[in-house]
Amino acid sequence: MRVAVAATAGAVAAAIALLLTLGESSSPWLIVLAWIAAIAAAGSLIRFGNLIFPCSLAALGLLALLEVLEGAVPRSLTPLIGGALLAAGELGYWSFELRAVRQTSMGVIRRGAVILGLVLLGASISGVAVAVFDRLTAGSS
């Protein structure tokens, strides 16, 4: 179970890197760094890198922010990026917990549902904030 959860977290991190790759990035270095960060996140889950994992996620978030600031990725995608980062973080830390604890299938479903709820709630908060900001800026211009 731990491996499956860690693999999902790694896949989510890779999806963020893929999103940045598909964007209209001006610098290929950003894409390379994004993939390095995603691989580091996945690697830290395999090798129990408790410190590397949050750092690599933060790096991935920073690279995504640079892309958004440069306009390579539209602002409307920031709730999705934020939600994906949160999902990767939650799944990663859950996989760390599963090193010591064995969960029943019901426990796994419940925790999965809680993480999904948190991600949806977080993405909604971000989405609402983006919508309000866009409405305000559109109104002022």
Added chain:
Amino acid sequence: MTTYRSRRLLPYALLICSAAILSIGLARPDPIFIAAPFAAVLIAAIVLSRTHPDLSWRTSVSRDRILEGEEIEIVSEVASHSGGFEISFLVDVPQGMELDLAPTSLLIRRGSKASLRGRMTCRRWGSRMVGGGVIQARDMVSAFVHEIAVEPTVAVRAYPRPEQLRSLLRPRSLASRFGGYVSRAAGVGLEFADVRPFVQGDQQRHINCKATARQRRLHVNLFHPERSADLVLVLDAFSDVVAGSVSSLDMAVRAITAAALQCLRRRDRVGLLSIGGTVRWLLPGTGIRQLYRIVDSLMSTQLVLNYAWPDANAIPERALPSGAVIVALSPLADRRIASMLLDLHRRGHDVSIVEIAAEVLLPEPVNEKEQLTSRLWTLHREAIRASYRQMGLPVAKWDPGKALQVAFAELDRFRRSSRRVQS
């Protein structure tokens, strides 16, 4: 109860703070938009920080007496008097045991009970306290972990698993008690021995009708009486040669258990002599109670480093009955046990030694110096063995992984041939 914050809360909080600072610095809201989802976890953590679990628990095991290699189930019944928490039990694994299946974490609701079950295998004999560990209670989002240390409360005794043994040494003299050995002398018993003329005092039921009719004189049957023997098992508690999971003391303990079992099956008396820094003994006895006494005594054996040189005078006479077969199990790594056994042999006791092959247990020599040392040591041990045999003291080598019966058969062969030389 100790409460810990989840490791992820601090990085999440730092991420949100950094995003806020960046947003202000850049005068752009995008960093906040990316970091905003993490606020959901922090909000949930703040809401859940006020709830604390109120738990009561009881730990039990499926069996408190097992054999080496057997499994026990550990059950921790946890009752909750507060809101829903995910309960898990992190079991402390005592030395000599292995955790096969960690207890699964369960969701427990207010006023309900949960049984957390795990399985452990006992790899080495001994008495241990189990059931200790940590009970962890996690809230719904695992933001806070509440830990309760549980002291081990259940004593589990793991008895040594006996080696396979079919027969022991045949004693040179038998005691005048009923037992499993057929004596060569004629008397009262079950095995037919001879026919002789009737004399006053013979029982009528022993009259041999055919011989009486043929000889026209009363004749009676004679029988071989069934007799028992005394066996004293000697444990060398001076030294223990250990290589990985194999230990000479463990091997000796298993062999002694097997010998005692075999001996008690034949209704012989069996005693124990543990010779180490202190000399401990168990007077010969019979029955299942004696077996438990021996095993309990073996399990309390500890190696104590000291420089005492006990001699045979330290052993009470009652512990070594006349005519008893004394079988010592030792790696012969300590000169004190060797001299003591020699002393007993010189005093006329029937001593046999099962030598646990210590040289096999030691790691392979890696350089020339170690090779030379190993060769010298092996030669020295071979010389000791040869000198014992020359003195008529049977010594048989028992290699780890080989049957104990082989060593006993070798001892028996030596004892028979040495008797022929003496006669």
